[in-house]
Amino acid sequence: MLWVGIDVGGTFTDGVVYDDATQRFTFAKAASTPGSPTDGVLAVLDMLDCRDLGAVARVCHGVTIGTNAILEKKGAEVWMLVTRGFRDVLEIGRTNRPVLYDLRTLKTPPLAPRTHTLEVTERLLFDGSVRQPIDAAQVDECLAAIPDRPDVAVAICFLHSYANPAHEQLALACAEAARPGGFVCTSSDVLPQFREVERFGTTVLNAYIGPLMQRYLDTLSDALRQRAYRHDVFIMTSNGGVSTADRAKRLPVATVLSGPAGGVAAAVRLGEQRGFANLITCDMGGTSTDVCLIEQLRIPVTDQQRIGDYANRTPQIEINAVGAGGGSIAWLAPGDILMVGPQSAGADPGPACYRKGGTEPTVTDANLVLNRLSPESPLAGGRVALDLGLATQAVTRLGRSIGLDAPTLAGGIIRIAVARMVSAIKEISIANGYDPRDFSLLAYGGAGPMHATAIADELEMTRVLVPVGPGNFAAFGSMISDLRRDYARTRTVNLATAAWSDLDAVFAEIEAQARRDLLAEGVPASRIVLSRTAGMRYLGQSWELHVELPASIDSVAGMQAAFADVHDRRFGHRSSGSVEIVNFRLVARGEVDKPEPPPWPTDFTLAEAAFDARQVWFDGAWLDTPVYDRARLPANLRMSGPLVFEEGGATTIVPPRWSAVVLDHGELLLERD
């Protein structure tokens, strides 16, 4: 059988295929085709020799189409039905200023403008009881005002629908009858939790990318069927699992971190198999770097993130993104302050060395100037010749204005890019009470392995891991991810007066729902794994902590103790005050078979792997540095820096005072002396 993993990014579509008969992985990259993304997917399948998918067990897919539509503001025309009196929930928002000290700041306009927001006469109370009944005829009147076009989507958002979805469901039925085939979603389906500004916002975001994702996933499924694929397409979701394409079509907002989530899922798997329980991932691409902290192999999932200017409260891996990547531009701010990013040269014109007309120095140009990257660098999609002259020109020009020569400035550009990534890692580690020195740095993405040791040095981390196929790691991740669904039910219960049987019953009800859902998606009962968590806080707090509740906890006192432990660990103190539950949560996983990477060949020699030597700039001096083909490195041989390893899609730099060893399954482990 074959497994196929595909990741559609903004610049490249990455593919990986695994054949369990030969235990072989094959990697490929094709240019993405934003106008018709399916073309890029088919192209990469061709490169992987997957013209007939009859023997394929699973196609898994990471997709950033929805993400890009949000960032580029190219989504659907969204109309909103809201509770009477609350037409302006999104336009008013929380009224805070995202930019400080700037009088001329504008507020982000809501994705559903005021003119497209219609009020429905209905009102529920916090406990789900009905204060004002809904009237289907009035809903129909509202619906009649909405244009009937395929690029129009409807979001139904009523107050307290998390406690009682009946009114939203009635409106949904009306909408489906009035607009057959049109995209409609309800806030109780997208995010059944209290806090309407964020729930409505997330629901509108879902509607905004709904028609686009629906169209894409339909097209893709058809194209794959034509290649004789017989199963569901699985879509990587932001929470680190996969979902069926049908579900992703209904809830596309749950896929906005699809790409980065694949990498993190693969990281956890790698950590599990190779015995690295604590990892900080660093996925450095062309325009940005995503970092994530994995403690004890646990994927950190949050619901407090934003995409672009909009809040997205669906559960997603806690990724911190920073606008520093290979294409990030170096520039001088007023006062001659050297800055790198967040502006990026992107793929077009790209860094100066791409010869596409870019004249501003980028991080990639800096690497080239320092010989860290070869002018014949094996970049994604084949060996692209890079122009050292143009890179040097760009760096020199900037350096002249602040009196630095080209290598010094290039080194500075890299240090500043590194400082920004370090700062992003500090935010997810130190700021949350984790010491990065207790973690290994897992570097992937095209530019990750080139900067990893510098990042590690700043954070005093002593170990860096570079996976096999670092440029295709996210695509690999989608292939080995379980189905995952997150459930949450808002119900406020004071533990002081609660009975365990009542609490247990709430969880049991959600569990029954989860089992039904996963069985319906074809997961065998034996492979369904459920785990409970609860959002809890001390009475008087309004920020809840998510507390895991393993099966061993079967009493109110047990829950209370579990909460106090988490509170103490995170904030350094516990209180004798009452504890309340704010919401009941469940993570349901449908486990899948995962391909196993084969052992690394044992017969390679260093001599075979060596193919070049050049002078590379390290910390202010040019050092003679051997260059090896990573694909042919011998396993279990410790090599001391300075070293450069090149492979399709990435370059790994090992500076002096660091050594490298290839592990049994081919991962590179870099260690500081």
Added chain:
Amino acid sequence: MPDTAIGIDPITLEVICESLIAVVREMRATIIRASYSSVIYEFDDFSCALFGPDGEMVAQSWDHPGHVLPLPWGVRCGLQDFAGDLHPGDAILLNDPYRGGTHLNDVTLLCPVFDDAGKLMFFPAVRAHWVDVGGMVPGSYSGLSSNIYQEGVRIPPIKIISRGEVNRAAMMLLMANMRVPEEREGDFHASLGACKVAEQRIHRLVAKYSMEKVREAVRINLDRTERRLRDRIRELPDGDYLYEDYLEFYNQGRLDPVLARIKLTVAGDQLIADFAGTNPQVPGVVNCSLAVAGAGVFVAVKATLDPGGTVNEGAFRPITLKAPEASIFDVRNDAPAGAHGEVRKRAVSLTMGALAQVIPDLVSGDLCGSSFPNAIGGWNRRRNRQYVYYESPAGGNGGFAGGDGPNAFVNIDFGNLPSIHNVESIENEMPLLVEGCALRIDGGGEGRQRGGVGMVRQIRVMDTEASYSVLSDRAVIPPWGVHGGAGGAPYHLSVVRDADTVTFDTPGKVTGYPVYLDDVVVMRSSGGGGYGDPLDRDADLVRLDVVHGYVSAERAAAGYGVVLDARDAVDAAATAARRAAIRQARFHLRVVADDALDAYIGAKGRRRVVDLSGPDAAALGAKAGDLVELLGANPAPLRGWVRISEATEGEVRLDEFARSVLRCADGDAVQLRLLAMPPLPNGMAG
């Protein structure tokens, strides 16, 4: 590599500067996660910063400008009081508005950090809004306080921790005088935790780079921040720029407007903000310290003249502050300072009114001019505990050259602070029902660029009884427009009880008003001022405003002169005619210079009177006591109250200050227009 004397390269410089800001970010993360009160962790009503050994602010991050900017003064007061007596493990606590604080609710903690040789390196500091610090009402501040003792416990800089030992006696005394002491203690520990985190990080940073290098990096960073702002100031024409505005104070129930004045001097690359002529302090909440007033000045200067870049002590150096002692901008014992946020906002307005004369294209119409804190408190039977609802619904901002003022958006001195909660959070936790939350139609000041509209938030009481308090300015005297733009609608409060609507005799200031089951408190936040003549607004934009519901068809016609036909399209001919008619009807008077004029009256406050002849007042539609504004050659208007006198018809006498505000001379024409004031049943004082 171009090293400085002690050898610091530009890259290390950036890394150290970034690391210092990262320390503050970590402090913030600690506070948010460990605090007890939602005002801190949901409203972000706190700030953190790092200070050098001389009290200079070295780094801050995403911090509430109104809080963090006056913080250096707090650090200096602490330093002064404990000079030579600071040791590792010490911590200083303060909230005294006369000695380093803002208002009593903002409690500041400072912890000196020393190197191994015992030399002072840095002060991490946290200022956080404690929901209650004692005093006469829950939440501690009340619109009608007349002295500081009513506002809670006053803490001059004290050593709450000495060499690691907490001063238990002081702690017990404080906690015994505050409501919900467990929460206050939690807030104290959150602040302390943040300072401890900072201490560790500072030690690590210094160990890595050496104190000498860190200090040098700080010096360079502060200097270049200073240079950046000085460079912008140097581009401005030297001169004195005057402006005046008001705060609302009730003297025995009668409105007694309080005069706020500024002389902003541009001299080379420095600015001097002199509040000379400002009202003496009043026995009401509208007083603040000079540091708080300075925060308003700085926010206005930075946000108009030079947005972007970092903010640290270097950015403050180009600005000098002066104010008369014991005035509303330099409060002394024992005047209250509860409404420091309102006074600070008026410092923003004053500075912008003066700056408008220098950088007319970079300013906006006045912003919503109040923090507008509303509180409803009572007993929550459902949860069997006390509750305090606290929100400060944001109003509109001023229009500016590049766009209409944002709707329902906090004033620039609030930064990233959210002003309202989610409806569903409120209803889950309190016996309240939010009846509606909508934009306030027609609230935005009319202008070529429209002022943003405020909001209407309606809260129904769902339990038998509760008490309602509010402390708001700009509830009578509205935010002003610039370049001929109109003012925004003032803040407005009412309670709907059955078929009646109750309004208050002291608009904007209510203390402990009893409300009952099914009463609905209706809060309307102000609009922002307009920018430019509303008759110059693109008629199609006015049409869109009507389509979006920001402006009613009636105001489109009356305020903008835009007439829409039955299909909501612009009727071009009718519009041209209406606009010409409105322009024609504008009322002008000839200025007579009169430097002997005593233009002000009032009891404890001072307000400008504008003497008009009977026929002129009639022509303007004004009666005695009405509020009018005068428009001259400068962008921002001058306000005053009509007095009908023996003035010569067609003339208005103006003193030198007024003529400077308006940029007009004897014989020039100025436009007058009438401003609506809410009913004041008790009238005005003096």
